[in-house]
Amino acid sequence: MKSFLSSVFVGLSATALLTFSPFTKAQWYESTGHALVQNGDMSAAKSAAIKDAITQALVFSGARVSSVQTLVDGVLMQDQLKISSHGEIQKIELISENKYDDKFAITLRLDIFAQTEQCPQNSFNKFLAVTQSQLNHREQAKMGQIFDIDKAVSKNIFSALQKSKMSAIPVAYYKNAIKVDKYFTQQHDYSTAQLEEIATRSNAQYVLLSQITNLSTSNKLNSEYAFWQDESYQRSYQIELTLFDGTTYEQLWQNSYQSQAIWPFEKTAIIDVNSDRFWQSPFGQSISEINHSLSYDIQAAMACLPTQGKIMHIENSKIVLNLGKAHGLQKGQLLSIAHHNYLTDAAGNVMPHKVTTLNTIRVEQLYQQTAVAVSIDDKPLPGVQINDVVEIISQDL
Secondary structure, X not given: OHHHHHOOOOOOOOEEEOOOOOOOOEEEEEEEEEEEOOOOOHHHHHHHHHHHHHHHHHHHOOOEEEEEOOOHHHOOOHHHOEEEOOXXXXXXXXXXXXXXXXXXXXXXXXXXXXXXXXXXXXXXXXXXXEEOOEEOOHHHHOOOOOOOHHHHHHHHHHHHHHHHOXXXXXXXXXXXXXXXXXXXXXXXXXXHHHHHHHHHHHOOOEEEEEEEEEOOEEEEOXXXXXXXXXXXXXXXXXXXXXXXXXOOOOEEEEEEEEEEEXXXXXXXXXXXXXXXXXXXXXXXXXXXXXXXXXXXXXXXXXXXXXXXEEEEEEEOOEEXXXXXXXXXXXXXXXXXXXXXXXXXXXXXXXXXXXXXXXXXXXXXXXXXXXEEEEEHHHOOOOOOOOOOEEEEOOXXX
């Protein structure tokens, strides 16, 4: 067991196991990691499967995957996994390892001793609008005629986020194409009106944008003389993603992912990107693996972000919010109110600015996506208006 765990091994059905004493914060988690076996490299697949399982367990327990940290007992060495955790892994046990088709799966049990510092926001849900990815070089989609891959990939990202079942709840907003390349430049020369429209139409507090930057293919892998072999090519895949606050329009996170995998289809074949034939191919599976990884990166990036919404309607002393049961609110929940504004620096750059007021409101009526709140002790709320920002400030009901 120790020799196995000393080697580097990754996905999680994130189920908390066993009981834990009220006198300790330690808790067992069981996670199953999956990885694609590429070019017969079982060692790399095992490494990826272990990292996946550990990452998911840490994120599920409240950890944030962000900076390099060496884990105990030499399970992972140096740069093998990026982790900044509010907890420590006390013990890792191997439950099972299996190879099926061209995938490798490892199930681990991890004893995670959580420290007292946690993100209170992690207990509330944040809704995330998943938009349609932009295909930057459409000519690269010619092989296979996979011009709808932008929609298919976005749908797959949405599904991966759904399966992760953490505090970031995806909202499908990928049916219509949007132009996103300006969001990925250093100048960020984009219209905040588009972000506001997406957030408003989807009733999401955060917006995820992406662009597919590479679908190029290499030369044919098999020999021209081996005419009995099926054609196969090496095909690249690269995607960039960025996360924005739908209220303040700030960029909160950005990352890129890339892979290469075999494109096993004939050069003239037309491939349906929504079919099992595509997604079960080595190329389709490599995209799924990336989406699986990025879904947990996004969940980790959003774990400590606030659950915030807007005032939709004001009538007498009652305020209607676009937050509700689905976001984790309960009757009696306290929220603060802030005015949304902009500041302009000396260079003329416009920056979002939020001014928190002294007003505090309490949830009185609760619905799935909305709530009705009133001021504390029925005090007046001077200056409060529609579209002001509300943010959860307390878990003490």
